[in-house]
Amino acid sequence: MSQSSATGLPPVAASNRLTASAAMTAFVLGIDVGGTKTAAVLFDEADRPVGRAQVVTPRRGLTDAVIDAAREALAQVPVGAGRLVGVGIAAPGQIDVAGGRIRQAVNLEEGELPIAGMVQTALGVPCFVEHDARAAAAWLFESPPDKDDYRMTHIAYLSMGTGISAGIVLDGVPVRGAAGLAGEIGHVSADPNGPSCGCGLRGCLEAVAAGPAIERRGRAAVEAGQTTMLADGPVTAEAVFRAAAAGDPVAASIATEVGAHVARAVRALVLMFGLERVYIGGGVVASGDAFIEPIERELERERASSSLIRHAVPAGVIRVVPGDTDPVAHGAAVIARAGIARMRPRMGP
Numbered sequence: 001m002s003q004s005s006a007t008g009l010p011p012v013a014a015s016n017r018l019t020a021s022a023a024m025t026a027f028v029l030g031i032d033v034g035g036t037k038t039a040a041v042l043f044d045e046a047d048r049p050v051g052r053a054q055v056v057t058p059r060r061g062l063t064d065a066v067i068d069a070a071r072e073a074l075a076q077v078p079v080g081a082g083r084l085v086g087v088g089i090a091a092p093g094q095i096d097v098a099g100g101r102i103r104q105a106v107n108l109e110e111g112e113l114p115i116a117g118m119v120q121t122a123l124g125v126p127c128f129v130e131h132d133a134r135a136a137a138a139w140l141f142e143s144p145p146d147k148d149d150y151r152m153t154h155i156a157y158l159s160m161g162t163g164i165s166a167g168i169v170l171d172g173v174p175v176r177g178a179a180g181l182a183g184e185i186g187h188v189s190a191d192p193n194g195p196s197c198g199c200g201l202r203g204c205l206e207a208v209a210a211g212p213a214i215e216r217r218g219r220a221a222v223e224a225g226q227t228t229m230l231a232d233g234p235v236t237a238e239a240v241f242r243a244a245a246a247g248d249p250v251a252a253s254i255a256t257e258v259g260a261h262v263a264r265a266v267r268a269l270v271l272m273f274g275l276e277r278v279y280i281g282g283g284v285v286a287s288g289d290a291f292i293e294p295i296e297r298e299l300e301r302e303r304a305s306s307s308l309i310r311h312a313v314p315a316g317v318i319r320v321v322p323g324d325t326d327p328v329a330h331g332a333a334v335i336a337r338a339g340i341a342r343m344r345p346r347m348g349p
């Protein structure tokens with residue numbers, strides 16, 4: 001990845017820099033800051049998770065929550081097993097990579113958060129930040145789940161949870177865009193007359209197809225007195241897909257509508273960037289087939305009507321990335337390793 005170095009951050013003590021010592025494992029921490037949960041995963045040099053901690057993402061005090069989760073994950077490896085050499089933080093919103101700041105995160109704290117510098121000071125190792133979906137896309141490009149995907153150079157990761165965004169890799173390079181907001185497809189218009197969105201606009205993809213939107217649709221159906229098994233328990237996005245899978249027509253119609261919105265977003269991404277693969281991950285994906293089938297059904301319908309779509313958006317273009325593979329935390333670790341590599345003194349002329 002080509003990025004500028006982490007200028008503007010506090011200096012890192014030389015003793016904490018990665019050394020040539022082969023005996024000690026060099027751990028990196030990958031932090032996945034989500035709209036709902038924040039996970040810290042400790043990875044060894046072979047990218048295997050060896051420690052994991054998770055906290056609820058607080059409305060205020062995100063930095064302290066990240067540091068607490070990081071320390072808890074670190075405490076899970078025996079003292080002397082190795083040492084931490086760097087931290088990567090993957091978060092939603094506009095990320096100031098060079099300054100280590102999170103900005104413009106609709107689902108996080110208001111304002112600007114200089115998180116990398118604060119975590120770097122607390123943990124004593126270099127810390128790097130990147131957009132969550134972009135970090136996950138970087139990891140999926142480097143370590144795709146299917147071996148056939150290694151030949152692919154144009155891929156995206158579509159993150160669907162509390163919010164929706166995409167990380168796009170073109171010719172093997174993650175695309176950041178002039179303002180660092182490339183891939184914020186959650187705020188592309190899906191329905192101009194739709195519900196208001198956290199960004200201030202109306203009818204964004206996120207406002208009609210992210211987890212909270214699905215939940216809201218389910219609740220609205222219950223409140224309107226529609227006959228649905230959703231009335232039997234707490235209405236969550238997962239409950240909507242579970243009811244849809246069980247044959248509940250009200251839930252199924254919500255799932256179908258959400259699937260059509262996501263399918264159109266996938267079509268737009270693939271057509272605009274000539275993608276070979278769109279990986280879909282995030283909290284909503286946990287609902288499995290009940291979530292994916294309506295998307296595939298809509299894409300299939302489009303293929304049946306259009307030879308252009310049959311060729312440009314072929315069957316199999318979507319792959320689900322299960323949540324338990326921690327794609328964003330893995331991506332954050334990729335960012336940390338890349339950042340550390342850039343800090344090393346160059347050898348020779």
Ligand SMILES: [Zn+2]
Binds near residue numbers: 202
């Ligand atoms: Zn929006």
